[in-house]
Amino acid sequence: MPDSSFRKANEPFTGMILDKPMSTHFSVSCVTGLFQCLLCGRQIAAVEIAAHKRLHADMIGYGILWPPLTEILPRRVRVPTYESFHLAEILGVGRVYIRDEGANPSGSMKDYSVEYAVDLGVLAGHRNFSVVSSGNHAYSLCRRTQEVGARAVVFTPASSSKIALLASFPNVLVVGMRDAVFEDVYNLVMKAELCSSEGVYNANVDNENLLVGFSVIADDILSLSAAPTHILAGVGNGSYLAGIALGLSWRFGGILPKIVPVGMKGAFPAEDAFHRGVPCCKYQEFHALEDEIDAAEGSIALESYSMPQLMHGLKLTGGFPLGGLTNEDLGAAYRVLAGDAELINCGVIPEPTGIMSLAAALKWRHRFQPSDVLLLSFTGHGAKDLRGISRVSPAVSQPLIASAIRYRPDIVEQPGMPRLGTVLFIEKGTTPDELRALILEHKR
Template sequence: MKNVINCRCVKCGREYPAKPDITACECGGILDVIYDYEYIKTKLNKEVLKKRTESTMWRYRELLPIEEETEPAGLRVGMSPLYEAPAVAADLGIGKLYIKDDGVNPTASLKDRASAMAVTKAIEAGYDTIACSSTGNAASSLAGNAAKAGLKTYIFVPARAPKGKIAQLMMFGANLTAVDGSYEETFELSKAAIDKYGWYNRNAAINPYLGEGKKTVAHEICEQLDFIAPDYVAVSVGDGCTVAGVYKGLYDMYMVGLIDKLPRIISVQAEGCCPINTAVMSGEPWQPQEENTYADSIAVGVPRNPDKAINAIKDSDGICVNVSDDEIRAAQRYLAKKTGVFGEPAGVTATAGLLKLSREGRLPKDATIVSIVTGNGLKDIDSAIKSVGEPVHCKNDLSEFESKFGLF
């Protein structure tokens, strides 16, 4: 890969050749893919992108760690819509707000970006089986993308995973294990099985290439805004891989000269499970926390990518905000009614954070902000119904209908 220099540990700085099946550093630290941005500048610019017909995440392949001859595998992922939301911007008291709806990806979450990269790298490395642990979205995205690529999957999720995600996994033919325990216990079981059987490891905090897939959401945001960088990008945060990927994508675009400033990250976590934000705000090392939130996709008490996540927030001069489950529920209803975007609880947590920051007077009035919705609301119908309530029931009687709705 001419565009990649090597992989470097974010903890100890040790460097490794960028092999397709590389995982973590010997010290236990997470690896970061290091690019030759000067070389990439000779291959990628606004005019090149303007002429490019590829309308998936792979349109940015000069900024992705795949071989030049590699044919991307998996489903059609990326180029999700970026909606301007003037009514929400007015409510927030800011200049402009955009909603990046990644719930329209093939398996309905941003995690498809990482899984498409995972199956592509697994094939590069010659594997026929791929495995991961997940709170749900990474699992279903892996199962779908692997099914398309013809790979076998072994997937581990906490037993609490919503039925919608379980249904996806089973339909895609995954070998699924629902673990009676926390996400931490689920991760440990997946790690033990992967180590024993030698499967390709899709766990995002172990495999450095998966964040490189996730970062394409930031590439798209920059291009969709005509390369005028927003002031802030709001992200819901669980294990830290997504927020790290978003920052890496923004950094890529800045380093190759496609945007002229780095946006600030707004990191939003649930109050009942916020180890990364707690570490940033306190200045102390992160500590494990209980997983006390109904937003299952970000209920990660032991984050597996804390170093990259914390660095992303700090390096961007970012903002941390924690929100309650009630604030997440309110944001889910609000966003759907105001914009037509139906996000799952974790998917709307970033927007919940913006609403809270606005109430606290912490958003500049002229700011341009992008809020990423990371997953579709149909992933967790039970939670949605509890949030909005049951429909009005009525017999086939116009008078009864009018009475129930006060129409006279």
């Protein structure tokens, strides 16, 4: 397959999306192997998953299994990967690739698992899909369910910057919890069992079938002319990098590229889990001032619900976490990105959460060798968070925002967007029974 989706040293800069976003789909096949429990090591058949997870009641809501080899066809949409000589020189490494997940139909990497979830759900006869998300995961689900004529039920903190975007879709119910962080919402919904109730398909990361959706990314990575030594991406739950490690382990028999999860200062429990050598770690509160780290709203975490899978991916690849990022580090990354005219001209503008990979590479550049080949994933497009870009990098925001709008006008939140969906707000003290009753009132 030709390497037309990235720039070689002797070729012009030619990033390209290989197909129209609306043609995205997976072909789902039967899973015949056994899942591995990452907590107790037991081998689990697909029909035993629900019963087995009840044995780990303290991990409700988590992805705790490693899927067996599953054959799925590649997506018809491939996102572009670019090579940046500018960033390689600044970072002092051999090569730098930028994977632009913002080119996905919804503008983020969440499309991989969401498309797979909707395909599985529709195949099983479901018309209602549910997710807990502060933004990108929910937006991806809302967009995809509209394409297949289904309905999305989204639970989110009321502070989410993307509620207006979510509500711009018909057949969407958005429930926002006031004065809450993501974990407050997630844990309430899990206790109420609303994402796995009768007739509703669970699109959250605790659905053990969905990690497979990310595995197809490995095909693109292995097609690059130089094999990456490290794959960096900002993490929230951790399923994106865990899924890449899963796909690489299925396709490659040699030394795997190291996955490098990236996190914000005091809001990155995966880093603690790694250094303690345990599959999971939870925080009771953030270990940093929120106004120093809150620009990356999709990544600041008290709990990461794919953490056991991410820890296993780190073990498989010999990877390591890089944390300690602040809003100031994100701003520094934007200022460096602004110096790469070719990336800007191609609309490769990540949102603050999406630029965490570059921010970490800059902050921790001493961790890499001159011969290293870095793949930096820009996990979401900046067109969905123009205010965030302006806030953390005001000095260079104008050309960045102009490029983001020019290339992805379809995902820009417009003033006065019509509210076609339903938005409800609940208080932080809402009980599971009260939430179930509220959802029942709005059931279709």
